[in-house]
Amino acid sequence: MTSGIVKPASxxxxxxxxxxxxxxxxxxxxxxxxxxxxxxxxxxxxxxxxRYDVGIGTLREALSQLSSEGFVTVEAGKGFKVSxxxxxxxxxxxxxxxxxxxxxxREAITHGDEDWEANIVAVHHRLSLIExxxxxxxxxxxxxxxxxxxxxxxxxxxxxxxxxxxxxxxIMFDQLDRYRFVTKRAPKGxxxxxxxxxxxxxxxxxARDADLAADLIEQHIRDTSERAIKLL
Amino acid sequence: MTSGIVKPASxxxxxxxxxxxxxxxxxxxxxxxxxxxxxxxxxxxxxxxxRYDVGIGTLREALSQLSSEGFVTVEAGKGFKVSxxxxxxxxxxxxxxxxxxxxxxREAITHGDEDWEANIVAVHHRLSLIExxxxxxxxxxxxxxxxxxxxxxxxxxxxxxxxxxxxxxxIMFDQLDRYRFVTKRAPKGxxxxxxxxxxxxxxxxxARDADLAADLIEQHIRDTSERAIKLL
DNA sequence: ACTATTTTCTTTTTCGAAAATCTTTCTACT
DNA sequence: AGTAGAAAGATTTTCGAAAAAGAAAATAGT
Numbered sequence: 306m307t308s309g310i311v312k313p314a315s316x317x318x319x320x321x322x323x324x325x326x327x328x329x330x331x332x333x334x335x336x337x338x339x340x341x342x343x344x345x346x347x348x349x350x351x352x353x354x355x356r357y358d359v360g361i362g363t364l365r366e367a368l369s370q371l372s373s374e375g376f377v378t379v380e381a382g383k384g385f386k387v388s389x390x391x392x393x394x395x396x397x398x399x400x401x402x403x404x405x406x407x408x409x410x411r412e413a414i415t416h417g418d419e420d421w422e423a424n425i426v427a428v429h430h431r432l433s434l435i436e437x438x439x440x441x442x443x444x445x446x447x448x449x450x451x452x453x454x455x456x457x458x459x460x461x462x463x464x465x466x467x468x469x470x471x472x473x474x475x476i477m478f479d480q481l482d483r484y485r486f487v488t489k490r491a492p493k494g495x496x497x498x499x500x501x502x503x504x505x506x507x508x509x510x511x512a513r514d515a516d517l518a519a520d521l522i523e524q525h526i527r528d529t530s531e532r533a534i535k536l537l
Numbered sequence: 538m539t540s541g542i543v544k545p546a547s548x549x550x551x552x553x554x555x556x557x558x559x560x561x562x563x564x565x566x567x568x569x570x571x572x573x574x575x576x577x578x579x580x581x582x583x584x585x586x587x588r589y590d591v592g593i594g595t596l597r598e599a600l601s602q603l604s605s606e607g608f609v610t611v612e613a614g615k616g617f618k619v620s621x622x623x624x625x626x627x628x629x630x631x632x633x634x635x636x637x638x639x640x641x642x643r644e645a646i647t648h649g650d651e652d653w654e655a656n657i658v659a660v661h662h663r664l665s666l667i668e669x670x671x672x673x674x675x676x677x678x679x680x681x682x683x684x685x686x687x688x689x690x691x692x693x694x695x696x697x698x699x700x701x702x703x704x705x706x707x708i709m710f711d712q713l714d715r716y717r718f719v720t721k722r723a724p725k726g727x728x729x730x731x732x733x734x735x736x737x738x739x740x741x742x743x744a745r746d747a748d749l750a751a752d753l754i755e756q757h758i759r760d761t762s763e764r765a766i767k768l769l
Numbered sequence: 770a771c772t773a774t775t776t777t778c779t780t781t782t783t784c785g786a787a788a789a790t791c792t793t794t795c796t797a798c799t
Numbered sequence: 800a801g802t803a804g805a806a807a808g809a810t811t812t813t814c815g816a817a818a819a820a821g822a823a824a825a826t827a828g829t
Contacts, residue, residue, distance in 0.1 A: 350781070360814035362594045365782080369598045373605035375704070382820050384781055397701050469629050472607070473705065582811070592784035597812080614790050616811055 329357050330367040337376050337387055338483045339448055348377065348385040375480060392534050395484045399530040402481050405474035406526070407519040409462035414515045417464035422511055428453070428460040429507045436500045451482065457503060461510050461518075485529055487536045499525075561589050562599040569608050569619055570715045571680060580609065580617040607712060624766050627716045631762040634713055637706035638758070639751040641694035646747045649696035654743055660685070660692040661739045668732045683714065689735060693742050693750075717761055719768045731757075 336342055353364050368385045371377045377385045413421070432453040435446055443450065458478060465471050502525045509518035568574055585596050600617045603609045609617045645653070664685040667678055675682065690710065697703050734757045741750035 351779090354815095361782085362597070362784095362815085363813065365594070366598055366601045370601045370605045373602045375701075382781065394700070397699050401701055401705070467629050468626070469607075469633055469709075473633070477701075583809090586785095593812085594785090594814095595783065614811065 329359050329363055330370055332357060333367050334371060334374070334376060334479070335448060335451065337371070338479065338486060339451060340483070340486045342387050344387050344390045346387045348387065350384070374476060376483070390484065390537070392537050395481075395530060395534055395537070398477055398480045398484070399526060402474060402477035403523050403526055405470060405477060406458075406462065406522055409465040409467070409470050409474050410510065410518050410522060411515045412466060412470070413462045413464040414510060414513050414518060416466055417510075421460075421464040424463065425457075425460045425507055425510060428456045429503065432457045432503060433500070436503070451486075455479075455482065457507075461506065461522075481526070481530070484533050484537075487533050499529075561591050561595055562602055564589060565599050566603060566606075566608060566711070567680065567683070569603070570711065570718060571683065572715070572718045574619050576619050576622045578619045580619065582616070606708060608715070622716065622769070624769055627713075627762060627766055627769070630709055630712045630716070631758060634706060634709035635755050635758055637702060637709060638690075638694065638754055641697040641699070641702050641706050642742065642750050642754060643747045644698060644702070645694045645696040646742060646745050646750060648698055649742075653692075653696040656695065657689075657692045657739055657742060660688045661735060664689045664735060665732070668735070683718075687711075687714065689739075693738065693754075713758070713762070716765050716769075719765050731761075 342348065348368065350361050350364060354361060368377055372379045376388055378388050379385050435443055435450045435453060462471065462474065506518060506521045506525065509521055580600065582593050582596060586593060600609055604611045608620055610620050611617050667675055667682045667685060694703065694706065738750060738753045738757065741753055
């Protein structure tokens with residue numbers, strides 16, 4: 306239960322200049338999604354400032370935003386902690402996400418132009434590069450996978466004109482991602498199907514087959530959530 | 538276009554001790570919703586610290602959260618400004634809110650207990666006290682009305698077990714509220730019907746008539762939004 | 770032995786000064 | 800004149816020290 310200092314998950318360039326400004330929010334969010342900080346963990350400033358190498362104020366700002374997004378909870382004078390997880394919540398989030406995503410993909414398919422298509426292909430390619438890797442190597446680059454997976458699904462619905470619909474589905478996606486992560490340790494065979502599913506979803510979108518795309522996505526998501534719920 | 542320093546909207550108790558800690562977020566949100574800071578207005582720290590009597594860091598924290606909620610936008614090194622408004626966005630927000638609220642009210646009606654009922658009656662009473670006032674006096678207490686109106690609609694769906702559904706509808710409600718505010722200056726006669734509508738909604742909820750309640754709410758909201766859109 | 774109070778220690782919260790950034794104004798040159 | 804570049808000014812962003820608040824330990828009293 307002690308929150309020992311863990312090494313940062315995402316150090317994009319361990320080069321000379323660590324860039325080091327305020328993508329702290331992104332890094333922190335990624336770390337929570339990746340379950341590096343487990344649910345209910347207290348997020349102490351003393352540890353955090355060292356970990357992310359930023360000042361207290363900057364941290365606080367990021368934490369505040371994450372509380373708006375639902376990743377952390379904040380109590381009066383007791384600081385921040387990672388939000389708890391529960392099977393009920395996963396179920397609810399899954400339903401909301403699917404509702405949003407299906408509507409969004411329909412909109413995107415009607416409004417998407419060539420840039421939209423090109424971007425999907427590009428982003429899918431990046432994702433497939435990792436997914437094609439042998440299990441071990443893929444696991445090593447899991448945080449990259451998380452990012453590319455997000456980008457892929459986002460690209461699919463990017464052409465959706467409803468900005469709030471897009472925004473709401475993104476909030477739900479991030480939440481789902483946190484739950485999805487528990488399946489990271491699932492045995493090798495189970496995740497393999499995802500590779501094909503992503504390609505099918507892309508194909509359906511490019512073929513402008515809204516019904517198919519919506520169905521595929523629903524299956525894709527429900528399957529993942531059901532698997533996650535067993536491991537919870 | 539100069540953002541002159543305006544007097545704070547919500548000084549709950551102009552007493553000796555202004556309480557003055559970190560409900561800044563609430564005050565700021567209220568002020569934006571109440572259109573005291575108009576859309577596109579730049580929110581400068583120099584002004585803000587004086588206005589709310591808090592430090593820069595505290596302000597920044599509040600602003601960050603408001604950006605998550607969609608009330609302000611933040612650009613790289615250029616600071617914060619109040620999010621723009623548009624008829625399209627109002628339409629979209631209205632649709633989302635109605636979808637959420639109808640589902641939430643159904644859930645609430647199925648799950649609500651006696652406490653839920655009692656709270657609705659109490660909160661409605663508080664609202665009606667202001668709504669029964671003559672036009673002039675009511676306008677004076679408009680910020681109170683905003684709060685009580687929010688509380689009323691929240692009470693109706695409070696028994697909804699889906700916490701995310703509740704949360705999402707609340708986000709949309711706040712957004713709607715901002716648009717709703719432009720109707721503040723509408724001529725006297727138009728708003729009168731709201732009084733009855735609220736009572737009808739309460740009655741339907743207490744009578745456990747989910748279909749009726751959902752319909753009434755939809756009409757209630759659509760009507761307000763349509764009116765707002767004309768004044769935009 | 771048990772509870773209440775005080776003391777000490779830890780952690781959060783607030784704040785404003787200093788650094789970094791962006792904007793505007795001024796100057797020099799073609 | 801017109802434009803590029805430099806200097807000055809304004810604003811944001813970052814940071815850590817000091818104040819406030821909370822938790823734990825120690826002491827005293829019943």
